[in-house]
Amino acid sequence: MDRRSFIKYGVFSAVSSYGLLSIPGISFGETVFDLSISGQNFIQKKQFVKATAVLEKAVTIDPENDWAFGLLGRAYNGLGKKREAVIAFNKAVKINPNDTFSRMMAEMLSQKPLPPPKKPKKPMTPLEKEALKEEKEILSKIKSAEGLDYKISRVVIDAGHGGFDSGAIGKNGLKEKDVNLDIALKLHKKLKASQIKSFLTRTGDYYVPLSARTVTANQYKADLFVSIHINANKNPKPHGTETYFCSEKASSKEAQKVAAYENSVLKFDTPYKKKTGYIDIEDILFKFEQKLNWKESDQLANKFQDRFQKELPFKSRGVHSANFYVLRRAQMPSILLEMGFISNSTNEAKLSSPVFRDKIANAIFKGLV
Ligand SMILES: [Zn+2]
Structure with a gap:
């Protein structure tokens, strides 16, 4: 049967x-x-x-x-x-x-992989x-x-944080939520001018629950979800950019910390409720799709970071993975970008400049197309 x-x-x-x-x-x-x-x-x-x-x-x-x-x-x-x-x-x-x-x-x-089924007679x-x-x-x-013919035609850009959730704050008062939004809007503009359809999870300074962000991406049937963030560290020395994709286990303790920070607003979300009393086929199928999407995200993140780092005068800290809630339930490949460290004074100064933010948006754009 x-x-x-x-x-x-x-x-x-x-x-x-x-x-x-x-x-x-x-x-x-x-x-x-x-x-x-x-x-x-x-x-x-x-x-x-x-x-x-x-x-x-x-x-x-x-x-x-x-x-x-x-x-x-x-x-x-x-x-x-x-x-x-x-x-x-x-x-x-x-x-x-x-x-x-x-x-x-x-x-x-x-x-x-098992041998393919024979054609039914x-x-x-x-x-x-x-x-x-x-x-x-x-x-x-x-x-x-496997990188044979992946083309991106619909992107959902997610400016991390917003509203009461400022994200990380720099020593000179620069707020992550504002930088994220500005980069997202600039990137959105560039994508719209190209062949790629672009959508935003937020267009102003307000709070959007993490779960609602992926729901947006799923509704728009995007083929890529990009979440934009700025990193922070207790140590003021680290600087540069990182690209993340979602995985069950973090690629390092550092990556785990980054995800823990980005997931911390989850306490304001309504928890995702599992249906009980049903056969969990939907969930099994979802997990199967999720594995494929994460595999694609891994390859995409690497290709992206390769191209992106050539465009931006920031140190590239490479590709990492961790369990980011905002990426978890995306029904498409998804990446999360940490565009520098707000906790590093040189990075913070650069991130305060609209001209530099435009450079970042441009580098992301080049990385995507
Ligand atoms: Zn963030």
Whole structure:
């Protein structure tokens, strides 16, 4: 059975539309079906030990049941048993090469691509066609992540902080929020004059919650999200620019500190609430997409910093990664730029100058195009 139908319509509607014993292409009896359903229910309730037990039973009775193996993979994954999950997902794919979901999970967990499915001989159902289209889109994303043909046409520029949240403040009183906004507006102007469509998360001095910033980027269906910031350090010596992309683990303790600072306004946000009582397929798919986006962001950040540093008379401190909340839920590649240190007096003086800010905007523009 095509797993997509579960993703799209949920298991219960799939059951009611096919009838209990007449799911095409699946040769299992009622017992295996009941076991699988109860496994599915346990997964929903996050009772993964119970889920594993009934699903192990199901696959013992019917070792050719891709559906049960796919569920078993999810149950093991829920238990954190990666190896067992990969074995179960692989088995599901072996039985049904068109099981896109198990394939994605197996590849994601094992970090190894599986051989592509053979072309189906039967004419495809509309659902299968849709699944194939989606798969192609994901594949093309991976291809572009390898630097083959990534083109940016829609950018969302995020001027960090704003309103009561000033961000970092320099010794001479320069506020990060003001520099960020000015650079963002200048960059926006340059992008608008080019072929690239540009959008801003804020256009004035007001506070925008971190979560609302990515929501904006997602709504505009941007293909790049750029968050602009100025760094600060207790030590007045560090100076220069850094480009960040999002990752679960920070690339260094320094990077972790930068993210902790930028995430500190999170206390003013309404927390993102996870839906409970639902199959978390959406979340699993989101995490899969997120991995691809982070991989692309990594490559983009490196290419960007390469070009960008040639344009700006500031020291380049390279590309780093950390868990930035503002980048986390972006459904596209995203980078966060730290355009110098406000805590360094030379950097602060330069950042106070509108002419220099224009140079920065220009360097970002060149880095992007
Ligand atoms: Zn900041």
